[in-house]
Amino acid sequence: ELCGRILGDLGADVLKIESSIGSTSRSLGPFTEDETSLYFAYRNLNKRSALIDFDSEEDIEKLLSVIKESDVLIETFLPGTLSELGLSPEILMNVNPSLIIVSLTDFGQTGPDSSFLGTDEVVFARSGWLSVSGVIEKPPLLAPGSISYDTLGIVGAYATLLGVLHRDRNGTGQHIDVSAVEALSQMNTWGIPNASASEVSGGPATLIRSGDSPLYPHIPCADGFVRQVILAPRQWKALWEWMGSPESFADEYWESTINRYLNLDVINPLFWEHWKNKPMIEGCIEAQNRGVIATPMLKPSDVLVNSHYTSRGTFQNLEIANGVTAPIMSGFAEVDGERIGYRFPSPSINQDSAEFKQTPFPMPSKSLTPAELPLEGLRVIDFGHGGVGVECGRMLAEYGADVIKIESWEYPDFIRIVLGGTMTASFASSNRTKRAFGANLKNESAREVVLELIKSSHVIIENNSTGTMEALGLGYEAIKEINPDAVMISSQLMGSKGDFANWNGYGPTIQTVSGLSWLWAFKDGEPPPGTSAIHPDHLAGRLSAVFSLAALVNINRGATGNHIEVAQVEVLLGTLGDLFCKEAINPGSVNPQGNDSDRGAPWGPFPCKGEEAWCVVCVRDDAEWVKLSALMQLDPESVEKYASSAYRVQHRETLNAIVSAWSTTLSSVEVEKLCQGAGVPAGRVLNAAEQLKDNHLLDRGFLPVVEQLGGVGEIVLDGACIRGSKMASPVITRAPLIGEHTEEICLHDLSMEKEQFEALLKSGALEIIKPES
Secondary structure, three states, X not given: OHHHHHHHHOOOOEEEEEOOOOOHHHHOXXXXXXXXXXXXXXXXXXXXXXEOOOOOHHHHHHHHXXXXXXXXXXXXXXXXXXXXXXOOHHHHHHHOOOOEEEEEEOOOOOOOOOOOOOOHHHHHHHOXXXXXXXXXXXXXXXXXXXXHHHHHHHHHHHHHHHHHHXXXXXXXXXXXXXXXXXXXXXXXXXXXXXXXXXXXXXXXOOOOOEOOOOOOOEEEEOOEEEEEEOOOHHHHHHHHHHOOOOHHHOOHHHHOHHHHHOOHHHHHHHHHHHHOOOOHHHHHHHHHHHOOEEEEOOOHHHHHHOHHHHXXXXXXXXXXXXXXXXXXXXXXXXXXXXXXXXXXXXOOOOOOOOOOOOOOXXXXXXXXXXXXXXXXXXXXXXXXXXXXXXXXXXHHHHOOOEEEEEEOOOOOOHHHHOOOOOOOHHHHHHOOOOEEEEEOOOOHHHHHHHHHHHHOOOEEEEOOOOOXXXXXXXXXXXXXXXXXXXXXXXXXXOOOOOOOOOOOOOHHHHHHHOOHHHHOOOOOOOOXXXXXXXXXXXXXXXXXXHHXXXXXXXXXXXXXXXXXXXXXXXXXXXHOHHHHHHHHHOOOOOOOOOOOOOOOOOEEEEEOOOOOOEEEEEOOOHHHXXXXXXXXXXXXXXXXXXXXXXXXXXOHHHHHHHHHHHHOOOOHHHHHHHHHHHOOOEEEOOOHHHHOOOHHHHHOOOOOEEEEOOOOEEEEOOXXXXXXXXXOOOOOOOOOOOOOOHHHHHHHHOOOOHHHHHHHHHHOOEEOOOOOO
């Protein structure tokens, strides 16, 4: 759903093809009082709709005529379904050789599990996320919203634009395969590479849910909770001074993140005491002003009236569906200061004819060199750090771009050094396939060299604090002056404008201020148990990559460069958009749901035989209940008693106990296999260590191995989740060391004289590898 929505946001004429009874997503909650699906409405803004009877030969011919005029076909059928309808990718590309077919499925087009039935929750279980969500005293906790399928939609939009750029160069379409499990596994806070690195080092690789990461706990305050993150020495010093400079913590020893981590039993009570009488919003404002990273835990109702979002125009009261008006998150990005988002409301069923009437999408206005990968020849300057900008650069590098990471020994990427060395598995994953340029950006000579690089570059990525790039003389206006065709991607925590624009933080801190943390909880009234996920860092990186490709598509057609801004907090708000609409329409209606779902019962993770073994089972309708009942060998009276979906939802706790009594007699693999064989969506809960041995991921080549320098060794990375029938395999190589390619770039790319290069090195403007790294 969201893939087409994003393309519609960008101006595409998106025609949604629905079956004769309408799209399944029209039956998914949340709903308005008149049963309008806000899930459907929000994710189908900016689309038209037409009905096709897939059992009618006449309608299939009508669909073929529409496809013949299309640039892109997005489909989400189970693999093989198109062929059964007489619409195989081969037939469609014969009808329209320039067609880009994007298949968005739960498990991908190939592999032993490709035919599995999925739901958002099944994908969440198989991706590694569910295994580390919540606390060990309770079942694994599903995330609110639709994180799996929204991720698939965003990555699908990126895949679509890759296809367009590849067609610009080679003149032909192709079939692109995108797997939801792989897309979400990429975003599991570097789970796979860290599990692999643990195995290499001889440590335990199994990951067990333990609630909040110790590095960014939820702390109770006077009127709620705040999330505080203290990583850098300067942040610790600021907090120490704010706490009254306690003498017992004055030693430099406490400036180390690792040392504080090893003494949580001593230091956390200090934080709790400090915050207990401070109000949530005012306390966080003071914290940020002091250089301490802290954010308030907001409810959805708080988010809708928060002064920062009001000052940014984040929400606009617009018609989302026929006769339904609500505050809508106004767009995932701004381009040159203009929101890219809402154009018109979602369609009523069968409101349009199955045809295209607008002017065809233009061909490139300039000749482009054919290439095996769509981004070959693209130069990207990556000022990113942490998990946002670097993930944008990773996505571009895998598909052919030459991504140059700018870094220095004085100001290294904190993810590189967080464990005390100069390389981590997390850094290796996000900075794979890049070159490294060592430059001290506070040195004028270094900036001049970097500006020379930018003159011949196509994309510039940064996710520094608001105003940092301008202070360095590397803001968009300075870049535009020397390279009008450059695309600059900026991603700040809260955006570059608004009441809290100067706030600093990381992915986990904006989970609180977006409403996600408050919703990611059980229904028992206890505080959110938390998760170690750094979400939305990885997703914000992927959205940044989407908009960078959209800008490049325009440049191929004669446009100039743009400044694109993706506020990280609005990535979360955007993927919870239907829930905010529901809260605005019916105040107080959006609350934590735990593992329950209005979409069916039984639903969620169920315990299986073995230690910490779980399997998600989702019964969506009455027919699936009959199938699950047969597996459990229930008596006819019980089958009939729970025959109604409404009754099952109403009595879900009793029903869950029945399913648990059955599932605990079987392994998670057995439960998954039995359910899938019977036609009931199910997915065993895998942790990252188990994913390393998952036959499906191995079969699809999703687990590449690299020999990572810097003390990490040979590790497994999460691979590419996008494969094109006309694309070469994505490029995945190890991450660079600081300054590893400085000399190569200066002497060969910039044609710098050797004497000048050596003088810059001697002055400290530029840097190369240090032997100890």
